[in-house]
Amino acid sequence: MQLKTLITRNRSFRRFHPEPRPGRARLEAWVDLARLAASGGNLQPLRYWLVHTPEDCAAVFPHTRWAALLKGWRPAEHEVPTAYVLVLAAPGGATPQADAGIAMQTLLLAAAEEGFGGCMIGSIERAEIIKALGIPEGFELLYAVALGKPSENCLLEEARDGNIAYYRAADDRHHVPKLPLKSLILN
Numbered sequence: 001m002q003l004k005t006l007i008t009r010n011r012s013f014r015r016f017h018p019e020p021r022p023g024r025a026r027l028e029a030w031v032d033l034a035r036l037a038a039s040g041g042n043l044q045p046l047r048y049w050l051v052h053t054p055e056d057c058a059a060v061f062p063h064t065r066w067a068a069l070l071k072g073w074r075p076a077e078h079e080v081p082t083a084y085v086l087v088l089a090a091p092g093g094a095t096p097q098a099d100a101g102i103a104m105q106t107l108l109l110a111a112a113e114e115g116f117g118g119c120m121i122g123s124i125e126r127a128e129i130i131k132a133l134g135i136p137e138g139f140e141l142l143y144a145v146a147l148g149k150p151s152e153n154c155l156l157e158e159a160r161d162g163n164i165a166y167y168r169a170a171d172d173r174h175h176v177p178k179l180p181l182k183s184l185i186l187n
């Protein structure tokens with residue numbers, strides 16, 4: 001798949017089919033690519049926790065917050081994620097937040113290439129997730145990447161008059177306005 005196609009297809013998906021589930025082997029393969037990404041000072045502070053069983057997914061989901069602009073909405077029971085990759089930081093990194101962004105994008109592109117998809121979730125109840133899964137002390141939970149087989153259509157569009165609020169249209173498709181190139185390049 002061409003890079004432009006992959007990047008365009010790689011939207012934030014928040015509704016999923018119950019099957020097929022990504023499964024642990026695929027999560028490992030995606031993290032195997034993420035670990036090759038750039039890291040400040042090459043210090044590589046990121047660690048990962050793979051969530052793939054129905055039980056562990058059910059333990060994480062209540063502690064995730066979804067699409068703040070779609071007031072009161074969250075995935076229904078039949079459309080919840082079927083896996084998560086939790087991104088944690090060990091102490092001593094130089095740029096853990098930037099590293100996490102690059103790693104999550106890499107992971108999501110790998111998922112998109114295989115027909116899966118997901119959403120970076122920064123709005124999570126960290127202490128609750130750590131407790132629910134028994135994650136050992138000494139790591140900072142940065143993000144959850146929710147994953148699965150997307151069941152929704154996401155459409156990119158050019159933002160008009162600076163309006164960047166994503167929305168769901170009457171046809172149930174999720175629209176994502178992006179600022180025009182000309183408004184971004186300053187010189």
Ligand SMILES: Cc1cc2nc3c(=O)[nH]c(=O)nc-3n(C[C@H](O)[C@H](O)[C@H](O)COP(=O)(O)O)c2cc1C
Pocket residue numbers: 010011012013014065066067068119120121122123124154166176
């Ligand atoms: C660092 C980061 C944190 C995010 N956290 C959340 C979140 O907590 N919940 C959510 O539903 N979406 C979250 N998103 C997804 C954004 O809302 C999404 O990227 C944006 O609406 C644009 O859609 P797109 O990814 O399809 O371009 C996050 C995205 C990023 C980059």
